[in-house]
Every structure is written in C-alpha cells, then in structure tokens.
Amino acid sequence: MAQWDLANADAVLVMGSNMAENHPIAFRFVMQAKEKGAVVMHADPRFTRTSALSDIHAPIRAGSDIAFLGGIIRYILENDLVFKEYAVRYANLATIIDENFIEAARNEGLFSGWNEEKHSYDFDTWQYQGMVIPSALAEHYLDTAESYSEMTKRLHEGPPPDDPTLQHPNCVYQILKRQYADYTPEMVERVTGCPKETFLKVAEALARNSGPDRTAAICYAVGWTHHTTGVQMIRAAAIVQTLLGNIGRPGGGILALRGHTSIQGSTDIPTLYNMLPGYLPQPNAFKPQARHFDQFLDDETIPTGWWHNFPKYITSLLRAWYGDSVGPENEWGYQWLPKIVGDHSQLAMTLAIDDGLIKGMFLLGQNPVIGGSNSKLVERGLGRLDWLVVRDTDEIESANFWRKGHLVQSAERRPEDIGTEIFLMPGELAGEKAGTFTNTHRLIQWHDRVVEGPGDSRSELWFVYHLAKRLKALYANSELERDRPIRNLTLDYRAEGPREEPRADDVLREINGYTWPEKKQVASFKELKADGSTACGCWLYSGVYPEDDDNRARSRIPDGPDGPGTHLGWAFAWPANRRTLYNRASADPDGKPWSERKRLVWWDEAEGKWQSPDEIDFEPEKPPHYRPDWDKKPEGMDALGGDEPFIMMPDGRSQIFSPSGLKDGPLPTHYEPVQSPVRNPLHAQQDSPVAKKWAREDNPLHALGDPRFPHVLTTYRLTEHHSGGTPTRGVPHTAELQPEGFAEIPPELARQIGVRNLDWIVLSTPRGEVETRALVTERLKPFEIDGRHIFQVGMPWHFGWEGYATGDIANVLTAVVGDANSSMHENKALTCDVRAGRIRRSRHRR
C-alpha cells in the first residue's frame, strides 16, 4: 500500500517496527490517520518513540509475534468476525486441501510431510485436493524429478475444489480453526507476556475497524524479517488482513517498511542470489528441468494467472543483457546465466569466506563487520580473503579491521599476519550522483546530481560500468565459451564529462525496455514479447520511461488538497503506476465499491471497463461476471474470473493457506527463536525444524535452558543513526545526538546486578562479549513468561570503532542462524547474560 494511503486507515497496527524512529516520514501519515480519529497500536518488545504516540502499547517478548497474531486469527474466527463475502470469494478460505494434510497444532508442531531423513518437508499433502499449485515466486519443488508443468496441468481444467459453506472438514476455514484453537488469550499471555486484556484490546480494535465501511492497516519492518520465523510472521499478518478484508482497499493492507533507502529497489533489481530482475527465478544447477532454456520456460511458467507471461519477461531480459549475440539458436544466452548450487545468501557466504572457499570480495556500501551476524566470525573471514575492495565514503570498520579490529585487539592475530589486500575506494553520496530510489511502496523516484563528489570519489554506477568495460577489454580476444557472457554483455550507456560518468538515465531507459533492434521505448510490460523483438532490464519497471524524453520517475506533480489522493503524477510506482496492489478487491464481486467511504475501483457497465482514480491492477475491460470457459483449457489471465483480484496467484485468490513456496509450512505456527530461554508452550517442537543453524565451533549455540544465558536480547536501530553507522557516526551533527553505544536494561535487572544508569555492563553470548553503558529505563519491561520472570535487554547495533560516535559492536553477540525461506538472520531475538563491569582487554600484541 502507498505510505500516504495510511492516512485513510481507521486503525493502524505497527508491529515488528519502530516506525516513528526508523520511518519518521512514513509515520507522518499514521499521525494524519490519528488526527482523523484512527486508533494507533504498537505491539513491540520495547516501549519506543512509536509507542509514545500510540493509543495502545502491547508489550511482547521478542520473537513471540506469531503467538500474538495467531491469537488474533483465533479471535476473528471464534467471534465470527471474518469479512466472509470478501474472504470466501477473494481468498482460498473455502478451498479444500489434500485429505492427508495435518496441522502443526495437532502434530506436536510439525506439519504433515515432515521427512526426518532429509530434514525437510515434502509438500504433497499441502496441495489443494487433487491439484498442485505452484508458487508465484519460483523456488519450488527443487528436488522433484518429475516435470513440474505436468503436475500443474489441472489448473487449466477447472477451479480448485471448494466448499463455500465452509463446512468441509478439510477446507481452509476448518483447518485454520484447528490450527489456532490453542491460541487463546490466556495462551497469548503465557507465550508473549502481553497481558491478555491488552491483547484483546488490539484484536478488538482491528476487527472493529474492518469491514465494508472501514479498513485497518498493519505496518512492519525488519522487526519481523529478522527472525528464523520472519516469513511466517508476515504470512500471519496477511492471514489476519485477508480474513478482515483489508487487502487492496483504501487505508487497508500491509505496509512493508524497508530497512533503508532503496532496499525495495535492490529486491526488484535484486542483489538477492536466487532471483533475476523483476522476481524471475534464477536457474538452479541441480534442477533437471533447468538444463535447457525450453525446459526452464516450460517448468517455470505458471499455467494460469499473470505469471503466465514469464517467457516474455525472461527473453526480453536476456536480450537486454546480451543484445544481438543471442537468439533462438543459442537459447537466448540462457547457458551464460550463473546457476545457483545452494544457499548463496550473506549468511552462507560469510561461512564460505571463513572456510576459505571465497577468495575475493567487493563491498559496495556495506559494512559487514558492524551489520553482519557474528561479527568476529565475519572479521576472521575477511582476514582470510586474498583481496577485498571496499567502496565507501569513509574508512569503514570492514576496511581497517586488520589493524583496529577484534582479532588484533584480542591479540588473536597480528596485523602483519593478515594477508588480505584491501583496496579502499571513495564512493559518492546520494546528492553527488543521479539515479533512483525505490521506496517502501514501490515508488521509483529519480534524483539529480547536485554536486560532483570531491577528489577521486565516484558513483557505484561509474565503478561497475568501468570495471565491466575493463573486463571486456581483457577478455576481448578470448575464444573460451565461459568468457562469452563477459564478451557479449551489452554496455551501451553514454559516458560523459572528464570523469566519463555513465548516464544513469540510459540505464533506466534499458530497465524500462525498448523494441529491438530499433530501441524505441515501450510504453508498458504489455508490449514485451517472447520472440526477441523487445529488450527489457526489469519488466516490473516497464512504463517508468515510456518515451525517450519522458522519465516518469522524475515527475513531481502531487494531487493537491482537493484531488483523489492517489498522486499518479508523483513519480512512478511499479507495476504500471498502480498505487494500491490488487485494488480490484476494493469492489465487491459484482464490481461495486464495498462502501462509498472506501471507494477506489468500480465497474462501469456503460463504458464496459473498470474505473478508478488509481491505475487498475486488473484487466481493464474484464467484466466482473466473466467466468473462464474450462472446456477450452484457458491459460494465463483467461483462467481467472472477473471476481478474482489476486492476479499474481495461479487461482486469482489471496492465499490464506499457502500450498507452495514455503519451506516451513503452509500456515504460521509459533516456534521459539533458535536461542530462547523458554520452552515452547504450544507444542513439543521447540524452534523451526527447518531453521538454518550452521552450528559450528566458531558459531556456537547453547542448549535450551542454559542458565548462563537467562535474558532475552534484542538488537535495534535508533533514529539518530543509519544502519552500519557510516553515514551518521562520522558526521558531527548526527554523532552528537547519540554519541556512544549503550544497552537498555529494565531497573529490576539493574538492581539485581547492582548497576546504576551509565554504569559499565558486559553482555555475553556463546559467540562473544561486549562492554557498554547501561541505560536503565522503565521503558523495558520484565516479562512473566509461562510462570517465569524473564528480563529483556536491548542494544543498538549501529556502533563501531570509527567516527565520532563509537561503541562496541552489538553483532559480536549475534549468531549466524537464518530463516529457512529467506536465509535472513535472527538478530531481533536471542539470549544473553548481563553483568556489571568491563571486559579486561589485553591491549595489542602479546
């Protein structure tokens, strides 16, 4: 949802985010909603600046979010508060699931399909009855030998089996009731520590402010993603919002507040290892169907729904990358794409570096010694590289760890023993280069260069462009097959000025896409073809540069006070400038708005098309009563009815129950964090059975109930600093606002260990220990969990040894453990010990 659309919400639940501190601009719209009478709620382990501005603060133990959200799901079901007309028609609430499916709640915390030997799930029992549903985001059925396309054929033959009366014992509604039956308000209190009255206030306010006339929004950020169950936390929110009918409607939805400025952009044009631009799958070397391009297309093309267009997007991408050197004769250069062979995410890579498998590394705008989990392990790894290129605006910790880091401070290594050759190259700041930011609601916003960077500093674009140019020159005469991707890579950007700065607008033109070989800009992704006659760097961004001289990302025309408030003239939101995704759902199945108050999209019978002040996220002329003609085995969008708004899903419906695409279950269930002081009160399975643990000597994890680490630790950010701290710790005006590292502890704990405000304390985990100042505050609350007294402490992770604002690195404490789906670390919930005093450090050498 658009950030500014939050102003239309009747209730806002901020959870897994400290929104006022870390997204103050977006929080402006929460405040606007509040001015109009919306109730604002904050469920969070800490009482933060966000809580101070909320009507309700629900304190929960870090990592217990699914218990809280599961409690809300149960509350909605038990009190019959489901927006039935919405959830039955627009979601898979009535769909019937395979008869052998068993919920985790009835099976000691494991869903059906658990394969002890492989230590992973088989997904057969999670499917719709008699029908295999592929994941919209490709990483599915990795180890099946059978062609995936064969298994999903039935999608052409008819709609999934369902029971609109919701009585069938294996329909999703009944499964939900069984799965969340135990998540009573009492259980919520027992697991999360949140008083049940407070929990009920939140659940009640969400439900009361949902329905035809009202909408509620949920905002989350890295407070949810940074868990081994992060993906399922977000899934739980999606289930709540779907049951309440809050997706695709004004003021409703889920706002994923991104971790920093253009993180959305770096998932769209990904720095992620398993996706190509526009959420296309990266081929996997172990997948038999990925050996050749035609098999890959056949396997990855989802028969029904929008993703049926996949071949057009991937072919246009390959054309954009390799130009005239590819065609049907050489599989469009498919063989030149790198194939993944496993988990190549940051956590896995950290270990691979430490194991000496990776020899060289580029760091562009990242400071892993501060931001990476298990910081000492990261340092050891960096110290084993042959070479390391660091591009940044300052000499960051990751560039000078070899003389100032933990290894030399603790005399584990001497600087002269660290052989890594480090190249530190100055980068330019945002104002010193042109380009785009893609923000939290998919809004691509262009910024001009204001001033040239000083000295030798250069933009990232300059660096990558000139590196590629030099590589191409080096390989120009090579006849080796493996060098062809470098030789054939297109690099047709104009470079200007004495610095030969490549034009960022040329890159954006290519991302938008053009015809081939004429290079005439395409107006939208609907013009892309699978025959090589179009080239497009990222299909989702298509439309951002529809004419050679029309950079829509640079447009800044707001609606004004009397306008509709969708601000279509303000920059460009992917896809196709649509501001609210799935906005067909804002009208009822017949195409009428659910209410006048929440009007956004409606069917105009006279004109024969959908109308809206927004761009419509649906086929513009498909009438609400269109039904697929199953006798003709319809494909793509033809297989979706006029009342099925979720066009990216194979069945056009929001997935309350997710049959494919997740490795840890089709529904969320509460697991404890990998490092937790509490036994899972809900079932025998303690933590996520598929969590990535990487338990090894340099990444030790303690056993459950280890008395050495009794407290809950959460790490977080402050509004005064930015992520790894490079842009703020070295700037006096921001450094003075939070000039030194600290950890927040509750007064009860301070009394117990005998420290007062600002005294030194030592935090320790099996990975290491840090010393810092105690900020004793009642904003941190001790919890009663399952009859036990649990203290929770928090430590900001911005600090390091460089800049004006310094402090010990919080990530020395964290572990390399990750979510099974995203490989995201769990730095928001772990355990620690706290004691008074300082660490005795052997200063330098032996």
Added chain:
Amino acid sequence: MNVHARAAQAPESEFEHVPPREAEMTAGVTIEPGKRYGFFTDTTLCIGCKACEVACKEWNQLPAEDGGLTGMSYDNTQRLSATTWRHVTFLERMGHEGTRRPDDLPGFQSQWLMMSDVCKHCSNAPCLEACPTGAIFRTEFDTVVVQQDICNGCGYCVPACPFGVVELDELDGKAHKCTLCYDRLKGGLEPACAKSCPTDSIQFGEIEDLDRRARKRVEDLHGRGVVDAYLYGAPGSPGSTGGLERLNAFFLLVDRPELYNLPAAPTRPAERIAPALGTGLAAMAGLAAAAFALFARSQRR
C-alpha cells in the same frame, strides 16, 4: 571535535535552485516584512526524531558539541546553548504498578514526553531590553536577533532571559541564539527546523494564524480526552506572565511546564525594577536609621 575531512573539502553550499517564496509551498505562508511570525510547537505531535536540531545546525553552521552519553533518556544535547538553538527534551514518565507498565495510553505522548525547545522571541524581549549596545534588535518580522558584529560580549542579556536561552560562546565571547532563520525569512524560506519536521509538530506562520490553530488544537484534544493539553506562551496563558505579554514561539504542553524545563511563571526583569528599587531604597533608609540610632546611643554614653 574536529571538522570532518569531507566537510572541510566542501565548505560552501550552493543555493541556485531555491524557488521564490518557497514558504508558500512548504508552509502555506507568504513572508512579508511588517507582519509578525513565530513558531507553534505542538508537543503532542513530536516523535523526538531530532530532525529540527540537525536542520538548525546544518543551516546555521553551528558546531556539534561533544557532551558524551548523558544517560538522560535519549537527550544528549541537554539544553539550548550558544551552539544549540533547537533542542529536543525527553522525559520518561512511565506510570506503573509493580513491574507492570501501562499499556492503554491517552495516545498523545503520555509516557514519554518530547518537546523541541527554542528561543521564544518574546514580544517584550528581556534580552533586547538588557542589551546596552543595540546588538539585539527586533526585526521586520517581529523576531529577536543578535547582530554578531555589534555584540561586545557584555553578557547582560544572559541573566535577563527568563528561559536561559541566550548564551555567550566560549570561542568568540559573543551572545548567540536562534534567529528564527532571519536569513531564510528574508529569502522567502520557512525556517529550517519547521521545514524538516516530519509530523508538523513545529509549525511556522503568522502569529495570528498560529494562535487560531493552536486554540483549535487544544479544543480538539480536550474533546478527545487529552484534558491536560494547554498552551504555554500564548497571550493570557502560562508562560506569558510577568509582563512578557506573549511568546512568539509558543507551545502546546500536556504536563507542568517545569517538566519540560520551562519556568512556570517567567518574569520580564524590567517588571521588577520598581519593586526592587523600592525595596532597595527602603533597605537603605532602614540601615541609615539603624546607624543613626546606634550612633545616637554611643554619643549618649
């Protein structure tokens, strides 16, 4: 704290792209000499982001201070000074029973108060009245500004200010304080702090407009159950006591002024001249009488 290398390389900024009368777009205010301007700081909207502090220092090129970690909640600048002209106060005020903290909140900053403090630009400014050189003057926008080239550093303004705003800088020995961005106003720009405030807690405008807005806001808040909301520094309200009449930078508060580091009943020193003079003369007379009596007695012996 030394100047950062990067900052030293680029000491100048460029102002080529400022649109004329920008404040009309950013604050809905047309800035014209002869009208009265000020700030209305609504603490119930403040999220404590400190953007105002940073924007103020960036625009006015004020140095950072190296105070270290204070341990006073998130307040590490602590006070207004010669080099800090906007300052966000933090006050943790968690009411609780035993270990249980409250979770149902009035919703407008009930447990953690935050307020962005600034020079009040008093309508009867005591600093201006105390200044013997004429360095402190009232501008065409009805704001109060210290002219650095005239100030001789006598420091009379410092104790004169009932809010402790003005301070002599250790480096140049002269008085410094907020100018309400006098230079920006002359260029048609909204003051830096107000422009940077993401939640409109700091509002810039004509005094009469701000007054109306503020009174309506208090009414609204009362209607929504925030019965403690009141104005500080508006005519006839706390803060505009002791002959100060009104503060051009005034505030909406939800607790006692002292909790925000504001005096409950500030007084203009000039108000105290007559009574102080009276008491002084009376004391003199009394002493003289006593001395005379003693002298007379000793004479009698």
